[in-house]
Amino acid sequence: METLYALMAGFSTSLMPNNLLAAFIGAVLGIIIGAIPGLGSVTAIALLLPITFGLDPTTAIIMLAAVYFGCMFGGAYSAILLNIPGDAPAVITAIDGYPMSKDGRGGKALFASNYASFIGSTIGIVILTFTGPILADFGLMFGPAESGLLILVALTSIGWLLGDDPLKGLASTAIGIMLATVGIGTTFGQPRFTLDSMYLLNGISFIPLVIGMFGFSQLLEMAAAHIKQKENPVQLGLKSSLPSRQELKSLLPVSIRSGIIGTITGVVPGAGATTGSFFAYLLEKRVGRNGPGMGKGAVQGVTASEAGNNSAAVGSFAPLLSLGIPGSGTSAILLGGLMMWGLQPGPLLFKSQPDFVWGLISSMYIANVMAVIAAFAIIPFLMRILWVPVAFLIPMIGVVCIVASYSVSGSMFDVWLMMGFGLAAFLMKCSGYPAAPLLLAFVLTPRLETSIRQSFDISNGDPSIFVSSTICIVLLCLFAMITLSLIMPFASRVLFNRSK
Numbered sequence: 001m002e003t004l005y006a007l008m009a010g011f012s013t014s015l016m017p018n019n020l021l022a023a024f025i026g027a028v029l030g031i032i033i034g035a036i037p038g039l040g041s042v043t044a045i046a047l048l049l050p051i052t053f054g055l056d057p058t059t060a061i062i063m064l065a066a067v068y069f070g071c072m073f074g075g076a077y078s079a080i081l082l083n084i085p086g087d088a089p090a091v092i093t094a095i096d097g098y099p100m101s102k103d104g105r106g107g108k109a110l111f112a113s114n115y116a117s118f119i120g121s122t123i124g125i126v127i128l129t130f131t132g133p134i135l136a137d138f139g140l141m142f143g144p145a146e147s148g149l150l151i152l153v154a155l156t157s158i159g160w161l162l163g164d165d166p167l168k169g170l171a172s173t174a175i176g177i178m179l180a181t182v183g184i185g186t187t188f189g190q191p192r193f194t195l196d197s198m199y200l201l202n203g204i205s206f207i208p209l210v211i212g213m214f215g216f217s218q219l220l221e222m223a224a225a226h227i228k229q230k231e232n233p234v235q236l237g238l239k240s241s242l243p244s245r246q247e248l249k250s251l252l253p254v255s256i257r258s259g260i261i262g263t264i265t266g267v268v269p270g271a272g273a274t275t276g277s278f279f280a281y282l283l284e285k286r287v288g289r290n291g292p293g294m295g296k297g298a299v300q301g302v303t304a305s306e307a308g309n310n311s312a313a314v315g316s317f318a319p320l321l322s323l324g325i326p327g328s329g330t331s332a333i334l335l336g337g338l339m340m341w342g343l344q345p346g347p348l349l350f351k352s353q354p355d356f357v358w359g360l361i362s363s364m365y366i367a368n369v370m371a372v373i374a375a376f377a378i379i380p381f382l383m384r385i386l387w388v389p390v391a392f393l394i395p396m397i398g399v400v401c402i403v404a405s406y407s408v409s410g411s412m413f414d415v416w417l418m419m420g421f422g423l424a425a426f427l428m429k430c431s432g433y434p435a436a437p438l439l440l441a442f443v444l445t446p447r448l449e450t451s452i453r454q455s456f457d458i459s460n461g462d463p464s465i466f467v468s469s470t471i472c473i474v475l476l477c478l479f480a481m482i483t484l485s486l487i488m489p490f491a492s493r494v495l496f497n498r499s500k
Contacts, residue, residue: 003130010358013058014366022055022063023363027371030070031378035078036404040087041071041273041313041330049337057341058359064337065317065360066367068330069121072273072310073375076113077382080302081106082397084215084404088206089273089309091439092281094214096294096301103297108243110379112299113306115248116255118372120307123259124266124314125364131318142268144458145465148451149475150268151444154275156482157282168433176441179204181449199413208405208418209442213435215401216422221429222394243299251303254284258307265308266315274443276312280304314364321345321357 013019033044044067052060075086080097093113100109142150155173182193183203194200243251258280265276284304285291294301316331322345338345349357405418425435459465466472 006354006358007129007362009355010360010362011365013355013359014062014363018056019059019062019359019363020366022059023066023367024370026063026066027070027367028374030067030072031074031371031374032070033067034071034074034086036074036086040075041068042333044068044071045330045333045337049333052337053340057338057343058356060341061334061338061356061360062363062367064334065364066370068313068334069310069364069367069371070374072121072306072313073114073117073371075309076117076302076306077110079214080109080113081382082215082400083218084397084400085210088210088439088443089277089305089312091210091214091274091436091443092277092305092309093302095281095436096296096298096305098218099297100299100302105297105299107379108247108299109302110382111243111376112251112302114372114375114379115243115251116258116303116305116307117310117375118368119252119255120259120262120309120311121314121364121368121371123256123307124263124311125361125368127260127263128314128318128364129361141469141471143469144451144454146469146471146475147268148448148455149466149472149479151275151448151451153475153479153482154278155441155444155448156479165432168431169437172428172433172435172437173441176438177445179209179438180442180445199411204417204442205408205414206442207408208414209421210439211401211404212418212421213425213439215397216418217425217429217435219394219397219401220422220426222397224426247299250289251299254288254300254303255307257283257287258304259311262308262311263315266312267318272316273309273312274440276315277305277309278440280308280311317364321349321360 014023029048030041030044034040045064048064048067052063055063071087072089075090076093076097077086079085079090079094080101083094083098085091085094097109097113100106155177178193180203182200184190184201185192191201261283262273262276262280265279266273268275281294281301281304284300285294288294288300288304290298290300294304313330320331320335335345343349343353343356401418401422402415405414406412408414428435428438455465456463467476
């Protein structure tokens, strides 16, 4: 009851006109920024943070939290319509979202994305409201060793989960790991695999990579196949994109499952929305009714991914507010903002600044509602992209790819890099090698390397740190099971051939 009273008091703060306006502006800006390839929530918060310094701290954090929500909604739009993820968490969404768009179900994919984002965010907010400090304590159980093993399990799962051929999926994962090691190493500060190029000292930028692998490769595929525009692939308007009542009922349990696992994943420091999206997708592929169809245009895939990344974004606020530990890159920037406003996140924040904390939590409910209303309102406009003739769509996608890549550092090297990765992804697709495992491995590998290095620093090089807790042992057993499941088919095939 005490929590409910505090939440009601928070609503009295967040429902003030200036805070409502801040939440609305933040949600709309977040959707717009999230839909632009190459930006994303980290860039959005970093750019808007200086603007909020003149505002009241509560109003400022409400606006930034709404921006975060909006970015999670908007990141899926370009992934579904153009096969260009607006942000890293939307990589999973593109796996099923873009095939739906090509089949004339782009409206339903957009609706499912918004529906799942709202449900997942709501689940995350409710869990945060009543169990925030408990979740933060759970997150503390994941030290560098536990976090490293969790990411290792994710990396070994990617290969057989995404793609029809596990061996080709593992090969794509290995390429992603190798690309992630390019640049100056974080441990010893020595250049690695840079080919003596000054442009590679900072490593390969994620934006040119993802735009090339998804956007530019799609452009090449459209040009090579001479795709003809279908007549009336979808009916314009919001009503035509609404799923049936039966479809909504089938998507609700998917959203709930994904929202819960996404929230739990988001609490783990360093996991982030991308990992939450992946684990939600993995769970749905394993236990969902349409698991075999995921990856080929299943609406359940879009639902699981979006519910997972939105709930993980909310989950990252639990360690931020309760312990002062950021759960993601975006919450790390928010931590800096809180400290600049004179607020010290941690166990005492709930007692010393209750108006701020509960005002923020209550504003999440409002920002989530505003974001989903704005998202549904723009679906009819977004669907008009599907009606653009391919002759115009190809140069439009090309311009978006080039501008977004060039904007990263103002260098043409990133543009050429994007084109090179696009050509490589096109050839990979022709040979049956999936691009999604490569991108996910590229995102997760730096976190794995950092966690493993921190673990050895803590233990003075003793590998027993990876069996020092129950969580470590469970994750190691899971890793061993996945590895055996990958090896056994090939081993049995070899033994069978020898026995002949």
